[in-house]
Amino acid sequence: MNAQFKKGVLELCVLSKLVEEDRYGYELTEAISKQMVISTGTLYLILKRLKDDALVETYLVESGEGPARKYYHLTEKGRTHQAAQKKEWQDFTKIVEDIIG
Template identity: 70%
Template sequence: MNAQFKKGALELCVLSQLALRDQYGYELTENISKEMKLAAGTLYLILKRLRDEEYVETYLVEAGEGPARKYYHLTVKGWAYQEQLKKEWFDFTAAVERLIVSKESN
């Protein structure tokens, strides 16, 4: 997958996965990696930025074995941001599709 395409969409993918349910970092990485290649470090940088901007918050859950897991949860601000990005994404991809289709039909 083109890295530039992925870079622009990854934040929306993270927010959309968290809209489904709270998840911890490794779980989020695994879920997104099923659809696209993803370096774990990339995801954590996005999560840090989203947390700094108050789109997500974290909480710890004790694990049966090993250290506690840090779960990520969308805030009210995060839900609104995810909806905004989703709308922008659909508008953008529709415009690209129109340009591609009109170019092919000429």
């Protein structure tokens, strides 16, 4: 997959996975990696930016198999942002599809 295509849409992919349910970082990486290659480092940079922008918040859940896991939860601002980005992406891809036919 073209790296430039992927770079522009990874944030939307992360937000969209969080619309489904709260997830911890590794779980997000695994979910997205089922359909495209993404490094854990890239994912955590996106999550940090989303948290800094108040689009996600975090909470810890104790794990019986090691340290507590940091879960990411979409805020209302994040849900609104995801919906707007999804609409913009759909409009954009329709235009591109019309052009390239």
